[in-house]
Amino acid sequence: MTWDPVYKLVKQIPRGRVLTYGAVARILRLPGGARSAGRAMAATPQGRGIPWHRVVGERGRLLIREPYASLQRKLLETEGVSLIESRVDLKLHLWTPPRRATRKVQSA
DNA sequence: CATCTGACGACCG
């Protein structure tokens, strides 16, 4: 399985905005749903400028474990995403990508 | 090939 489509989409999330694993999965029609988005993020290659911290759980929760959760929280706050009770206010920061950005995974 | 393991999320009590 190639997660390139996922990284491609995540890379387009603007500063100060976020996407949920579920949203990523639905947009790209990932087989396996949100969990697949999670797997992709867990395998995010570094050094490619992929804003992995802009992907959060369904209600804005940070699902990643420490010590990364702290880093994610810090990175988000640094770019203006305030966390209330350990969760992002999706009403304010959820990003709705333009269709052009939603290239879905194709099956051979 | 058999199991286990999740950076998930929907459901239910």
Add this chain to the structure above:
DNA sequence: GCGGTCGCCAGAT
């Protein structure tokens, strides 16, 4: 709101 179960499925063991 919270914890437990279950479906999902690519990788790891």
